[in-house]
Amino acid sequence: MEIVETATNFGLILGEDGSVRSEIVIPMTSTKLKVDRQINSMIRLRAAPRFASVFYLDSTKEKNDKGTFYNIRATIGPWVSQEIAAAAKRMYDAIHSGDRKVDTGYEPEVESAPDRF
Numbered sequence: 001m002e003i004v005e006t007a008t009n010f011g012l013i014l015g016e017d018g019s020v021r022s023e024i025v026i027p028m029t030s031t032k033l034k035v036d037r038q039i040n041s042m043i044r045l046r047a048a049p050r051f052a053s054v055f056y057l058d059s060t061k062e063k064n065d066k067g068t069f070y071n072i073r074a075t076i077g078p079w080v081s082q083e084i085a086a087a088a089k090r091m092y093d094a095i096h097s098g099d100r101k102v103d104t105g106y107e108p109e110v111e112s113a114p115d116r117f
Helices: 032-046 082-097
Strands: 007-014 020-028 051-065 067-079
Touching: 007 032, 007 082, 020 067, 020 082, 032 051, 032 067
Parallel strands: none
Antiparallel strands: 007 020, 051 067
């Protein structure tokens, strides 16, 4: 078994009317780790709890030495309402306290790395 670095992001999907539609889990590996670092930087620059802002997610075409691929693009949006912030904090607290178990349902395809011993 190989260990794969994965950043897991939790959030709420909001409807056009601003109401909570569902919860979401986004595991980020490989090239998506760059997106995770960008999201964390936007949160730090805003100097507020991570559940206080809306983030818009869409896709973007990127290229690296392995080829062209689609990745997640995140942009920061407005502040959320107190009601939405409270819902996000309840989800965060439940996950981090262990009251809510999260199954990402994600098993990345991994190429075997050569032994380095």
